[in-house]
Amino acid sequence: MEAPQNPAQFDYQKFLSQKRIYHQHYLKAVDFVFTGEYRGEWYKNTAYRVSEWSDAVLRRLVPLEQEYAVVKAMVLGLRDEMDSELVQAYSAAGAVHVLSVSGFHIAIFVAILNFILTNLEKRRYGRWLSLGITLTTLWFYAVLTGLSAPVIRSALMFTIFLLAGPLGRKENGANALFGSALILLAIDPLLLYSVSFQLSYAALGGIIFLQPVLYQSLTAKTWLMDKIWGMTTVALAAQLITFPIGVYYFHQFPTYFLLANPFVALLATAMLPVALAALAFSWVPFLGQGLGWGLTGITRVLNKIVIWTDALPFSTVGGLSFSALEVGLVYGIMAMILALGYTRNARWLWRAGALSLALFVVQLIEINYFERQKLLVIHSVARQSAISFINGNEALLMSDTAFFQPDRKPFNFYVKNFYIARNVHQIQEKVWEKVEPTSPVLVKKLPFGQLIVWQGKSLLVVEAPVGEAIPPVADYVLIRNSAFRSVDQVLPVFRKQKLIFDHSNKFYVLQTLQQQAQKWALPWYFVNAQGAFLVSL
Numbered sequence: 371m372e373a374p375q376n377p378a379q380f381d382y383q384k385f386l387s388q389k390r391i392y393h394q395h396y397l398k399a400v401d402f403v404f405t406g407e408y409r410g411e412w413y414k415n416t417a418y419r420v421s422e423w424s425d426a427v428l429r430r431l432v433p434l435e436q437e438y439a440v441v442k443a444m445v446l447g448l449r450d451e452m453d454s455e456l457v458q459a460y461s462a463a464g465a466v467h468v469l470s471v472s473g474f475h476i477a478i479f480v481a482i483l484n485f486i487l488t489n490l491e492k493r494r495y496g497r498w499l500s501l502g503i504t505l506t507t508l509w510f511y512a513v514l515t516g517l518s519a520p521v522i523r524s525a526l527m528f529t530i531f532l533l534a535g536p537l538g539r540k541e542n543g544a545n546a547l548f549g550s551a552l553i554l555l556a557i558d559p560l561l562l563y564s565v566s567f568q569l570s571y572a573a574l575g576g577i578i579f580l581q582p583v584l585y586q587s588l589t590a591k592t593w594l595m596d597k598i599w600g601m602t603t604v605a606l607a608a609q610l611i612t613f614p615i616g617v618y619y620f621h622q623f624p625t626y627f628l629l630a631n632p633f634v635a636l637l638a639t640a641m642l643p644v645a646l647a648a649l650a651f652s653w654v655p656f657l658g659q660g661l662g663w664g665l666t667g668i669t670r671v672l673n674k675i676v677i678w679t680d681a682l683p684f685s686t687v688g689g690l691s692f693s694a695l696e697v698g699l700v701y702g703i704m705a706m707i708l709a710l711g712y713t714r715n716a717r718w719l720w721r722a723g724a725l726s727l728a729l730f731v732v733q734l735i736e737i738n739y740f741e742r743q744k745l746l747v748i749h750s751v752a753r754q755s756a757i758s759f760i761n762g763n764e765a766l767l768m769s770d771t772a773f774f775q776p777d778r779k780p781f782n783f784y785v786k787n788f789y790i791a792r793n794v795h796q797i798q799e800k801v802w803e804k805v806e807p808t809s810p811v812l813v814k815k816l817p818f819g820q821l822i823v824w825q826g827k828s829l830l831v832v833e834a835p836v837g838e839a840i841p842p843v844a845d846y847v848l849i850r851n852s853a854f855r856s857v858d859q860v861l862p863v864f865r866k867q868k869l870i871f872d873h874s875n876k877f878y879v880l881q882t883l884q885q886q887a888q889k890w891a892l893p894w895y896f897v898n899a900q901g902a903f904l905v906s907l
Contacts, residue, residue, distance in 0.1 A: 464627025
């Protein structure tokens with residue numbers, strides 16, 4: 371597994387290593403044989419079979435594609451049927467959390483079961499019987515979702531919380547939160563680096579510690595307003611406490627999350643029990659179909675609200691960036707303000723002010739640094755060329771036509787995070803063949819390529835064979851499109867100049883040139899092996 375070859379690119383190698391995966395191998399369809407069902411642990415096989423059965427039932431009861439995709443994600447925790455546009459809509463509405471089975475879903479089930487079993491708890495041994503039914507249902511649902519990590523986390527936390535009462539202990543959300551985290555981290559310490567683990571426990575921590583402070587800040591006059599305010603404070607607490615992590619990893623923030631979340635929470639609360647009822651009574655004629663249509667209708671309304679929210683102007687603030695230090699400072703400020711809300715002691719306000727000042731200074735230094743940056747970057751892009759000329763907050767990106775696909779996948783994968791990390795806001799995109807010889811770069815067409823002059827530095831781009839020797843007049847020389855195939859072709863033209871070979875050269879040509887460069891001790895730079903070429907001017 372290779373490390374990322376571009377600055378700020380997603381580190382897939384690190385991601386897999388944190389999941390204890392250290393090797394990767396690619397096989398063609400003809401390179402392996404399916405020998406039958408995998409006979410692993412019985413409980414995992416049971417979970418998979420139950421999940422597959424539930425998926426088949428939901429597929430039959432929910433006939434509409436988008437609605438089925440959302441129901442499958444919310445009930446089973448599987449997003450494989452959801453298209454990227456729908457996921458983006460939920461993300462922009464600040465409601466993407468409902469698509470992952472987590473503490474929100476478990477809390478709904480526990481609340482419903484507690485309501486149903488209220489009278490049972492008044493009888494002898496009723497409390498233990500109620501607990502047994504609740505925990506059995508809870509862990510059956512965990513099996514239903516395939517024992518995914520977020521569900522196990524949530525189920526473990528609620529198990530610890532619910533056991534407190536019958537054991538004569540005080541039910542304490544904080545103890546359940548930290549206790550479940552301690553158990554899981556003792557089993558697998560690398561979970562600490564999991565984004566879903568961080569977001570789950572941050573959101574639950576916000577609901578436990580921050581939501582009561584927000585809720586008590588306003589007194590509603592009616593029962594309905596009180597319930598709406600309660601759901602609003604839950605959404606606000608979860609969003610506020612997770613936004614630094616969201617900005618750090620995903621570089622965006624949903625603007626209208628407060629507008630959509632109360633409706634999303636209400637519809638999701640109605641949707642989950644209907645979905646379970648539909649699964650339980652799917653075999654009953656007419657009743658199963660009726661519950662399926664009811665589930666479809668609720669989900670359709672939910673999707674409409676989310677898509678409408680996404681369509682609002684500026685539904686998502688993108689291009690945001692936090693460093694690890696800034697994330698720590700933001701959480702420090704939150705902790706001080708939360709302590710102020712609990713203790714009403716002014717010293718916490720002064721501490722919050724001091725951390726705010728530190729955050730301001732750090733960001734001021736970053737802004738000043740990025741405004742003065744001048745970078746030339748030859749990115750490592752599979753089978754293509756991509757060059758960035760960065761001046762302050764502006765960038766000129768030159769690449770092949772295929773790089774600027776309508777879905778923006780190459781740009782988003784290779785370059786986007788780098789621009790965000792470097793605070794680049796204005797991006798001018800140019801295709802190689804359509805670059806005009808005007809500012810911000812000067813371009814002169816040559817028989818074998820082009821000469822680019824920028825910020826007093828020159829980059830010679832060689833795209834075709836050269837018939838004569840070229841003196842070292844350019845600061846940097848980029849070889850593209852397999853213009854040279856052996857060292858014998860290169861040396862008569864450039865002698866021992868430092869050359870840069872990017873991914874637009876054929877793979878076997880690069881291999882040959884690398885071996886020959888190593889043998890001759892030539893100062894050549896191979897982007898495919900050494901990563902992106904970056905120089906600060």
